[in-house]
Amino acid sequence: MEILFAGGFLSLAADLAGPSAFLKRYAAGLVVAAALALSIAVLLSDWPSVLGGIVQLQPVKEPFASVYVVDRYTTFTAFTALVVGFAVVAYSTLYFESGRRGPFYALLSIMMCTLVGVVSAGDLLTLFLFWEGMTVSAYGLVTFGRGQLSMEAGIKYFFMAGIGSLLVLYGIAAVYFSTGSILIGSIGLSLTTSFGQLGFAVLLLGLGVEAAVVPLHTWLPDVYSASPIPTASVVSGAVTGVAVFGILKVVQPLVPGGGYLPPGLQPVGGTGAIELILAALALLSMTVGNLSALVQGNVRRMLSFSSVAQTGYMLAALSTMSAPGLVAAVFTIWNHGLLKSNLFMAIGKRGSTVEGSQLDSLKGAGRSDRMFGFLFGSSSLALMGAPPFGMFWSEILVIQALLFAGPAGTVFYLLAAAVVINIVLSTGYYFRVVNTVVFGETSGSREAVPRIDLLPSISLLALSLVTGIAPFVILGWVL
């Protein structure tokens, strides 16, 4: 309930933000930041009460009988999105120097609201509504740069996401057709008929567009590399994660120990095929993502393919259809969100254009700006799973989920092997960019970015460090 209140509050803030942006540089940003901070506070105060299980809410009965669910996974992911969003808003107030900023903040806060909505939707139609809202606001944010490239990226994104939404809608219709219910919890029932299973698979595929699952990921590199930095930061850190959570959401009702099924009860209908589809998509995503990232000459494109690979790891965890898999996925969303958005913020203005984010033009940037070098280097190392940062534990959890499910099917052992091989592959390109950007010879003198601009990025890295050194603090909220 409180989360929704917070979400509504955000929309309100967005309205306010529009006119105030003309008055003062920081006003709009501060309003949205305050709203996000309030949401985070509300979320935190409410958290202990959701640790027990799933709370189902229906705040409005008629005529829009939307249902919401709140449990540890939704709360944690909403928290992730809000933390990233907060950092991005703080960053944006420093990033934009001139021009109209009001609509940007408005869109951003609407997007935050839709992200929380997606995360806590309790029925498929509510999920779809917020999903569409997320897509539209993300489209607005991507094209905010107004350059030709960001327009092109925006159009590609809109096109792909549009088809994805159609598939989602079709899937929802099929599930409703076979069960007569659109509640998330009833998905288990839909799998009793083969038509329902097809619908569910199509639903997964549609959600997979936004989550950048290979072969539906093709819009992502353009969006990551051509949109304004704050957009790239929030899309990479929050939207991709929430989109994966969308998949998690429809998988969760099938998971023994996921909260929907009574303990010991298996889901209705044979789900082996769904697991296989998820496993195949996971394998494709991580392999294509990592291999493509190996040969990128542009840092932002490299980061986008690394996100595709990370989506693959999360899907691998989800494919096990087990409680450890859910924990692993949610925890990876958190770790990836912090680090990826922080990398974009660290790159900042020097990489705001495609030329500027080429590996060659960023070469040695960390040498002339030590703080940037430290941030960029640490975040890259952290992202490939080096301790003492949080991603290290994510990798362990993903493999744990796979090995845990191993006795149920050899495919999971093979997938675990694929994950570790992919992790090794990824070290190649992460370390390469560290070598070039942080340690490479400088081609000329560059100005150091003011320290305050790096503050949001530093805070996110610090959170990741805390997660790595004291994982029990963060994991206590999801277990």
Added chain:
Amino acid sequence: MIIAAWLSWLLPLLGVPLVVLAARHSGRLGGWLAVALSGGSVAAAFYAALTLGASTTEGYTLWFPPLSVTLQVEVDQLSVLVGAFVSFVSLLVVVYSLGYLKDEPGQARYYALVMLFVGSMMGLVMSGNLIQFYFFWEVMGVCSALLIAFWSDRPAARRAGLKAFVVTRLGDSSLLVAVVFVAVTFGTTSFSTILGPGGIASLGTGTIFVLGLLMFIGSMGKSAQVPLHVWLPDAMEGPTTVSALIHAATMVNAGVFLMLRMYPMIALPQLSGSLADVILAVGALSALVGGACALAADDIKRVLAYSTISQLGLMFAAIGLGNLTAAAYQMVSQGLFKALAFLAAGSVITALGTREIDKMGGIAKLLKFTYAGFTVSILAMAGLPPLVGFWSKDAILSSAISAGLFPTLVLLAAFALTSLYGFRLLFRVFHGHPGEAVKSPSEPPLSMLVPIGALSVSILVAWYLIQAQPLLSSESWLPGPYALASSLSVIGASLAVAYFVYLSGYQRSAALIRSSRGLTSLRDLFHDGFGFDKVYGKAYDGALGPLASAVSRLQTGLVEANTALLLLAVGVLFVLFAVGVL
């Protein structure tokens, strides 16, 4: 005692931020703070060693709840022995750094990474469970790669850091699977539980073998065993202090340490020695390959790196032969004499400004102190009694003699190679005619000489401590008379050969190698490290590179192509539905 074990690794780790702050103020201050922290760690580790009673495990806080991991220390003979030795060498290397890195930029980064490394190595040694062990194992890997690339102005140093990271991660990923498998299977990774009767021993034979193999592959990466050894010679691009500390004395031992810790698994009767045989084979092969390459390398540090590969191979061979005490002592003695060799080599490199052996020579009288230290180190490496190397190597040989003729011959060949390259280095660097780099070299500052002196003394006296107490098993591990006789004759013969080939008749032997095609190609084979790098390079250029380019071409940037891919995915789904898979 147990508090000391905690302090020995927490002290350097908690000190990292302080070192950064201090070193940003002044590099020297950061250095001295690092010395103080290392000193504290040494005191704690030695206190734990001296007051060791029964083996104890102590854990606090649920550190990583999903796998029920607590922060644990395990204090037993193995951990206190290795802990005391690691902290001791670390302290000396940090002291040496004060002089060696004087006026270098980037001291904050250097001392912070070194302290992080020392804390992690001590944390690894004291770890009570596999997850914690793996955590520190990975932190060390990061520190190692970043320190190799410390002089980042050099492209070679950056490449070497990358290579070290990728190659060791290959091994690490294997270890990761093994560790998580143990955690998932037993609900705990605590050594005392998984090595107990209800632990790994209760698994099927095939599972144990695969599990052991996965862990061993991890060890091979970290401890630079063939074929995962290729990163270590390149790692010599890092500062010599880093080579001495990480790539000779401490981190490279972590793989051996893991095998020692997990030895009850290797020795399980149902495996009937199969895992031990694999370890023995890899160890013996590495000992030979490393030794042969050390004979042909022309960079003083690369010689020492190949020598490390060879010596680590001997430790694995000892584990394969079941002589744990000999393996542990070989670890300690190799750490001491190799750290000494590197520190002395660092003083030579500082004095002459080159790493190439061909440009050195005839400096024995100019750098007397360094020469004395280096000689002690080479003699210990060759295994001359009563220096530390003798006891551990001959104990390994004794085990080989009782195991059969073949391992004995292989080990004797490795010993011969050790003496040969050791004396070659000694003669070519310090004796003979002065090379072109020799102008007017002088001894390094006191902060660099003191560690050289301290290590030399420790090599001279450590044998007394070692032979006084058989730490790891009550069985006699001391070398037998056959081992003594054969190894002494090998050392003598090698010394004679090295004298004629590399000192008195150097011009003649060099001409002989040049004129004989067979000898030239043999030397080139050794010099190129048996072509491992070329094979790996070809594998990348021929397979992975083209594959990556091909895959990246999927990204056309065309909306039509993207949509086609999407529709293809939907199509596949429908086909699956039609054929009844769904």
